[in-house]
Amino acid sequence: METAGDRQAGQKQASETLAGDHLDGDGQKGADLARAPRRMADLGGESLSGSKTLVEGAYETLRREILDGVFAPGTKLRMEELRSRYNVSGSTVREALTRLLGEALVTSEGQRGFRVAPASLEDFEDLTRVRVLVETEALRQAIAHGDEAWESQIVASFYRLSKVEERLMEDRKGAINDYEARNRDFHSALIAACPSRWLHHIIGLLFQQSERYRRMALSSPPVPRDLHAEHQAIFDATLARDADRASRLLAEHIERTLTALRSSLEEFDKTPVASGGKTVRASVQAQMAPRNDAPGKAAGRKRGVIREPRCAVPVADKQK
Structure with missing residues (x-):
C-alpha cells in the first residue's frame, strides 16, 4: 500500500525528471x-x-x-x-x-x-503544373458547395490582400512577408468550401513548397505584372459562380509566377555587373555557393539550379 512518504518521493522524482528535460547535450x-x-x-x-x-x-x-x-x-x-x-x-x-x-x-x-532543399526551374515547373491541376479542381468544388459564409470569407481576405498590394508597389522588400501571408489567406479562402480534405492537404503542401520560388520572383527585378488585377478577376469570377472562368483565371495566375521567375533569370543572364564582366546571375550564384562544402559546390554547378541570395542583388531592389 502506498504511503504519504512514497507519494512525496514520487512527486520529487517526477519534478527532477521534468527539470531534466531542459538539459541540452552539454548538461546545461x-x-x-x-x-x-x-x-x-x-x-x-x-x-x-x-x-x-x-x-x-x-x-x-x-x-x-x-x-x-x-x-x-x-x-x-x-x-x-x-x-x-x-x-x-x-x-x-x-x-x-x-x-x-x-x-x-x-x-x-x-x-x-x-x-x-535544392531549388531549380525544373522543380518549380513541376510544382506549377500540379498546382494548376489540383487548385482549379478545388475551386470548382468550392463554387459548387460554397455558401454566404464562404463568400464573406473571400471578400474579407481579398480586402486585406488589396491593402498590402498597395504597399508592395511602394516597398517590395518591406511588404513581401505580409503579402505572402495575405496571398496565402486569399487562396485558402477561395477553396475553403471544397469538401475534399485530401485536396486541401495536397494544396497546402504545394503552396508551401512554392513559397521560396514566389519570393525569388518578387525579389528579382520586376516583370510587368498587375497582381491586384489578377486577384480582382479571380475574385469577381468566383463570386459570380462562374467556375469555368474562375478556374481559367486561377490557372493563368499561378503560371504567371513561373513566367516571371524564368524571365528574371533570363534577364540576369544578360545583365553585366558593373565590374568584372560577369552577368548578374553568375555573380549571384558565386555568392550563394555553400562555402567549405565540396558537395554543395558541385550541386550548385548543375544546370538550372537556383541559389537565392544571402544579400540583396546589387542591380535591383529586391507569390502569387
Whole structure:
C-alpha cells in the first residue's frame, strides 16, 4: 500500500525528471529558456511567449531564414552552428529540422546531417503544373458547395490582400512577408468550401513548397505584372459562380509566377555587373555557393539550379 512518504518521493522524482528535460547535450540547465527569446527576436522571429515553445521558435525562425534566402538552396545545415546561432539545445535544433524535413524544405543525408532543399526551374515547373491541376479542381468544388459564409470569407481576405498590394508597389522588400501571408489567406479562402480534405492537404503542401520560388520572383527585378488585377478577376469570377472562368483565371495566375521567375533569370543572364564582366546571375550564384562544402559546390554547378541570395542583388531592389 502506498504511503504519504512514497507519494512525496514520487512527486520529487517526477519534478527532477521534468527539470531534466531542459538539459541540452552539454548538461546545461534552463539557460536556453532565458537566452532563446532574445536571440529569436534579434533574428526577426516571433518572441517566445505564452504557449510558444523553444522548438516552435527555432522552427519558425529557421524556416523564415530558409525562405528569405539566408540559407541558400543546397546549404549544409550544421548542428553546432545552428545551436550557437539560436542559443538552443541540440535536441531543439534536431526537432526543428525534423519538422522542416516533413515540409520538404530540408533534406536528410543520413549520418551526414541536413541540407536546405535544392531549388531549380525544373522543380518549380513541376510544382506549377500540379498546382494548376489540383487548385482549379478545388475551386470548382468550392463554387459548387460554397455558401454566404464562404463568400464573406473571400471578400474579407481579398480586402486585406488589396491593402498590402498597395504597399508592395511602394516597398517590395518591406511588404513581401505580409503579402505572402495575405496571398496565402486569399487562396485558402477561395477553396475553403471544397469538401475534399485530401485536396486541401495536397494544396497546402504545394503552396508551401512554392513559397521560396514566389519570393525569388518578387525579389528579382520586376516583370510587368498587375497582381491586384489578377486577384480582382479571380475574385469577381468566383463570386459570380462562374467556375469555368474562375478556374481559367486561377490557372493563368499561378503560371504567371513561373513566367516571371524564368524571365528574371533570363534577364540576369544578360545583365553585366558593373565590374568584372560577369552577368548578374553568375555573380549571384558565386555568392550563394555553400562555402567549405565540396558537395554543395558541385550541386550548385548543375544546370538550372537556383541559389537565392544571402544579400540583396546589387542591380535591383529586391507569390502569387
